[in-house]
Amino acid sequence: MSAxxxxxxxxxxxxxDNTEVKALWDVNLTITQGDYCSIMGPSGSGKSTAMNVIxxxxxxxxxxxxxxxxxxxxLDDDALAIIRNRKIGFVFQQFHLLPQLSAxxxxxxxxxxxxxxxxxxxxRAAEALQRVGLANRLTNKPSQLSGGQQQRVxxxxxxxxxxxxxxxxxxxxxxxxxxxxxVMAIFAELNQGGITVVMVTHExxxxxxxxxVVWFRDGQVIHTHMDPEEISYGTLVG
Amino acid sequence: MDFGESFQxxxxxxxxxxxxxxLTMLGIxxxxxSVISMVGLGEGGRLxxxxxxxxxxxxxxFIVPGNRETRRLGGLETSRNLVLADAEAIAQQVPSVVDVxxxxxxxxxxTFLNRNANxxxxxxxxxxxxxxxxxxxxxxxxxxxxxxxxxxxxxxxxALAERLFEDQVALGQSIRVNNxxxxxxxxxxxxxxxxxxxxxxxxxxxxxxxASRLVGRTSPFGIEVSFISATARDSESLQTAEFQVxxxxxxxxxxxxxxxxxxxxQNQDTLLSIADTITGALTLMLAAIASISLLVGGIGIMxxxxxxxxxxxxxxxxxxxxxxxxxxxxxxxxxxxxxLSAAGGVIGTLVGVSGISLLSLLTPFEATASGAxxxxxxxxxxxxxxxxxxxxxxxxxxxxxxxxxxxx
Numbered sequence: 001m002s003a004x005x006x007x008x009x010x011x012x013x014x015x016x017d018n019t020e021v022k023a024l025w026d027v028n029l030t031i032t033q034g035d036y037c038s039i040m041g042p043s044g045s046g047k048s049t050a051m052n053v054i055x056x057x058x059x060x061x062x063x064x065x066x067x068x069x070x071x072x073x074x075l076d077d078d079a080l081a082i083i084r085n086r087k088i089g090f091v092f093q094q095f096h097l098l099p100q101l102s103a104x105x106x107x108x109x110x111x112x113x114x115x116x117x118x119x120x121x122x123x124r125a126a127e128a129l130q131r132v133g134l135a136n137r138l139t140n141k142p143s144q145l146s147g148g149q150q151q152r153v154x155x156x157x158x159x160x161x162x163x164x165x166x167x168x169x170x171x172x173x174x175x176x177x178x179x180x181x182x183v184m185a186i187f188a189e190l191n192q193g194g195i196t197v198v199m200v201t202h203e204x205x206x207x208x209x210x211x212x213v214v215w216f217r218d219g220q221v222i223h224t225h226m227d228p229e230e231i232s233y234g235t236l237v238g
Numbered sequence: 239m240d241f242g243e244s245f246q247x248x249x250x251x252x253x254x255x256x257x258x259x260x261l262t263m264l265g266i267x268x269x270x271x272s273v274i275s276m277v278g279l280g281e282g283g284r285l286x287x288x289x290x291x292x293x294x295x296x297x298x299x300f301i302v303p304g305n306r307e308t309r310r311l312g313g314l315e316t317s318r319n320l321v322l323a324d325a326e327a328i329a330q331q332v333p334s335v336v337d338v339x340x341x342x343x344x345x346x347x348x349t350f351l352n353r354n355a356n357x358x359x360x361x362x363x364x365x366x367x368x369x370x371x372x373x374x375x376x377x378x379x380x381x382x383x384x385x386x387x388x389x390x391x392x393x394x395x396x397a398l399a400e401r402l403f404e405d406q407v408a409l410g411q412s413i414r415v416n417n418x419x420x421x422x423x424x425x426x427x428x429x430x431x432x433x434x435x436x437x438x439x440x441x442x443x444x445x446x447x448x449a450s451r452l453v454g455r456t457s458p459f460g461i462e463v464s465f466i467s468a469t470a471r472d473s474e475s476l477q478t479a480e481f482q483v484x485x486x487x488x489x490x491x492x493x494x495x496x497x498x499x500x501x502x503x504q505n506q507d508t509l510l511s512i513a514d515t516i517t518g519a520l521t522l523m524l525a526a527i528a529s530i531s532l533l534v535g536g537i538g539i540m541x542x543x544x545x546x547x548x549x550x551x552x553x554x555x556x557x558x559x560x561x562x563x564x565x566x567x568x569x570x571x572x573x574x575x576x577x578l579s580a581a582g583g584v585i586g587t588l589v590g591v592s593g594i595s596l597l598s599l600l601t602p603f604e605a606t607a608s609g610a611x612x613x614x615x616x617x618x619x620x621x622x623x624x625x626x627x628x629x630x631x632x633x634x635x636x637x638x639x640x641x642x643x644x645x646x
Contacts, residue, residue, distance in 0.1 A: 057559060057640050078563045085561020092643065096556040100254035112243055113561040157560070 003066070004164060004196050005031040005054060010063035010073075012049050012219075023049040024060070025219045031198060033164070036191040038207040039200045040231070041216030048169070050216060051200045055088055055167045056080045068164055085114050089158025089195075093170035095150045097142040097157075103129060104138040107157045114161055128156035132186055148179030155186055159195065166190060168199035172206050184209045204231040244566070248573040262542045263582035265535025266622070270586025270615045271593060272528035274607055278594040280521025282605030287513045290430075291506060295371055296473050299335075299480060300504045301328075301466040301487070319500040321460035322445060324490060325363070328468055332482045334475040339366040340463040342445055343435065344453055349414040350402040357398050358440040359415055361448030369467050372437070377409045377424030384444045390451065392420040397438035399425045415441055418451050476505060532615075536579065536622035543575050543630035547637075554634050555642025568635040575627025576620055583619030587612050 012024040024046045031037060041047045052058035053065065056072055057080075065073040068087060072080065084090075089110075097106045107125040116124070129135060132152040142150050151171065158166055168187070172180040184206060191197045199210065207213050208228040215223040252259045303320040325340035339362055346359035366372070367379045375396060384391050392413065399408045399422075408422050420443060429437040443452075449461040470479040480503050487501055488494075547554070554567055591607045598605045 052640050055559075078565075081558065081561050081563045084559060090559050092556075094552075096552060096559075096643065098553055098556070100250060109557070110560040112247075113557075113563075113566060115240075161561075 002033055003030050004033045004035070004068060005029070005198075006064075006066040007050075007053070008064040008066075010050075010053060010060045010065060012046075012053060012058070013061045022219050024053070027063070027219075027221050029214060029221055029224060031196060033196055034191070034194060036188070036197045036211045037199075037214055038210040038212075038228075039198065039214045039216065040202065040204075040207055041222075043202075045216040046219040047200050047216040049219075051167065051169055051198075054165075054198065055090065056083050081113075085110055086161060087164045089155075089161065089163040089166045091151070091154050091158050091166065091168040091171045091199075093173040095142070095147075095154045095174075097150055097153055099142055102139045102141060103134065103145065103153045103156075106142070106153055107160050110157060110161045124160055125156070128160040129153070131159070132156045146179075147175055148182055151175060151179070151183055152186065155183070155190075159190060164196060166195050166197045168197070170201055171199055172201070172203065180206065204228075207231055241569070244569045244573050245577075248570060248577055252574060252577060258542065259578060262539055262578050263585065265538035266532065266579050266582030266619050267535075267586040267589060269528065269532030269535040270583045270619050271589035272531055273525055273615050273618075274587055274590025274611055275593040275597065275605075276524035276528040277521060277611045278590070278605040278607045279597060279603065280517060280524050281608055281611075282594075282598065282601075282603035283520065284514065284517035285606070286603050287517060288510060291509050291513060293371070294506060294509075295469065296506055297470045297476060298369065298506060299468045299470060299476070299483065300509075301468065301483060301501055302504065303463075303465065303501055319457075319459075319491065320463050320466055321457055322363075322449075322463055323460040324487060325463065325466045325468075327486060327490060328466065328483055329365070331486055332468075332479060334471050334479040334482060335468045336471055337365040337369045338466060338468045339363055339369040340445055340461075340466050341366065342448060342453075342461070342463045343440075344448070346416050346441065346452070348398065348402065348441055349417075350411065353402055355398060355401050355439075357395070358435065359448065359452065360435075360437075360440050360442045361445035361452075362442060363445055366442070369469050372429055373427045374424045375427040377422070379424055380442065380444050385446050388447045388450050389444060390418065390420045390447060391423045391443065393424040393426060393442040394422055395426050395436070395438040395440040395442070396428045397436075398440065413441075415443070416452055480505065532619065532622065535582065535619075536626040539575055539578055539623055540626035540629060543571060543627055544633070546574075547571065547630045547634045550634075551637065551642045554637050555639045555644075558637070558639035559643060564635040567637075568631045571631035571634045572624065572627045575631065576623040579623025579626075580616065580620040583616040586619070587615055590615070 007027050007029040010024055010027040011022065014021045014023060027050065039047045039050060049058070053060050056067065060073055063073065064071060067083065072083060098109070101109070104122065104125050107128050108121040111121040111124065126138060129138060132155050134149060134152055134156065137145060137149060142153070145153065172183055175183060187197050187199070188209065201207055208231065210228060213223070213226040213228050213231060214221060215226050301320065322340050325338045328335055329338040342361045344359050346357060348355045348357050362380070363385055364380045364382055374393065379393055380391065383389070392415065394408060402408070402413065403411065408425055411422050412419050413422060426437065445461060445463070468479065468483065470476045483503060488499070491500055493499060557567060594605045594607050597603065
């Protein structure tokens with residue numbers, strides 16, 4: 001398998017001189033295509049910053065970031081927007097669905113920015129919703145859906161542009177145990193379909209469902225191939 | 239994302255909060271309605287005055303005492319140097335002039351039996367009725383014999399006749415004008431007010447009678463007049479007439495230097511241009527005042543859009559995360575602002591046009607909503623949206639998606 005994500009000596013530093021905060025320092029990480037991994041670490045460990053850099057939402061201060069063979073570390077905002085639109089799907093803890101749009105229109109939104117013609121948009125959005133098991137909820141507004149259903153709409157939105165990478169930020173943080181299992185099952189299924197899945201989580205139970213854990217502490221990667229079974233309360237705190 | 243997509247999205251967003259969109263538009267609606275109706279009102283006033291001036295006839299000349307300098311002093315100090323003999327001389331000696339009327343207006347108390355009325359007493363000569371293009375409703379107008387004999391005869395304005403006599407026949411009745419008895423020989427048809435003089439509420443008597451019995455001689459040169467009106471043979475000879483009258487009067491008044499002229503001549507064109515200048519300035523002033531409300535409406539839109547950007551920070555962050563460029567976001571908010579202001583402009587125009595129609599029903603002004611005013615108002619309100627929408631839209635476009643997504 002070839003590498004989809006290669007972080008080389010990545011640093012992200014906020015402020016300057018004596019107020020300097022090193023959110024990330026000398027991070028080296030490779031994620032291959034088809035990988036299914038979780039990013040963990042105590043709060044303040046830099047995992048969210050790493051996630052933003054990986055998701056092309058933020059630029060590193062130093063280092064080289066190869067995404068799908070392209071050096072994206074210093075691209076401008078609009079170029080990054082195009083990469084996010086075509087190659088990356090996002091799933092957030094708070095779903096971030098637009099309340100005035102139907103499930104179908106929410107899912108179709110990335111294709112609107114991708115310039116897909118309307119007829120094809122509707123068809124692909126319906127297919128994506130079917131894939132997450134919401135074929136009968138196309139016209140519902142988010143307020144008419146349960147939390148688990150809303151997150152599944154968000155997943156459908158994330159995969160509708162057939163991304164290489166599915167990036168999930170605490171995707172089960174707002175869900176109960178049953179719906180968490182449902183959502184994790186969808187991630188597993190999508191991963192088997194060939195999509196690389198990276199998720200930030202602080203729940204060991206969720207992390208155990210992924211193939212490996214990348215452990216962050218103090219802005220650095222401590223373990224890159226931690227067995228999910230090794231996660232204990234102690235490692236989580238420490 | 240193309241323009242059509244952005245437009246649809248903006249319409250959807252605005253439709254989702256109808257009350258807020260409506261209230262935001264209200265400022266522009268009021269602004270636009272007032273601009274349209276104020277400009278319409280000004281335009282109506284201009285038409286009204288122009289109509290009055292045009293009803294004077296195109297060939298008329300007004301010869302007014304005083305020069306431009308002394309007239310500026312205005313009121314009581316206006317020099318009165320025109321006399322009846324001037325008018326007669328013009329009638330006899332200026333070939334391009336057909337008819338000449340001299341008018342002298344004084345206030346008077348008119349009495350019939352136990353009824354009193356205050357009215358203008360206008361002394362004039364028989365040519366008045368042809369020069370001013372008036373007609374009589376009953377009886378006759380003043381004749382040459384009345385002038386020669388200083389007859390105590392009077393022609394009443396229509397409204398005054400109605401006030402004094404109500405249902406009775408006015409002709410042949412005796413009335414008293416400042417305690418001098420006059421016989422009513424005619425009643426004018428309704429004329430309306432004209433250049434500030436209400437001929438419907440006036441008594442018209444021979445100017446000679448007026449001088450000998452009511453006011454006496456007030457000038458060493460003869461019977462003094464307020465102004466002289468004359469009609470030229472046709473519109474081509476208007477300039478000739480003006481030139482000849484000027485020369486004749488200078489000769490009669492012994493004036494060598496044109497700067498010392500003690501009279502000046504106005505024709506319909508000069509009156510029209512003076513009226514146009516005044517009404518144009520008035521219209522502009524009304525429009526300027528109304529524009530302030532349009533401006534306030536624009537600021538209202540900016541205000542609400544700024545609030546909207548703040549409220550929709552997460553939406554903006556999400557849109558950016560899934561691939562919206564800065565331009566997409568900028569366009570989205572800009573289009574929302576322009577839709578609000580342009581729609582407000584259209585509604586405001588409808589309100590303004592109906593307001594004008596109402597106004598022209600209730601007043602003599604035939605107020606009209608000019609096409610130019612409508613195009614201008616809608617265009618201006620659209621640009622107001624564009625102008626005041628830029629700041630909020632730029633703010634939205636510049637938002638950092640990470641910060642925007644994390645904000646709650």
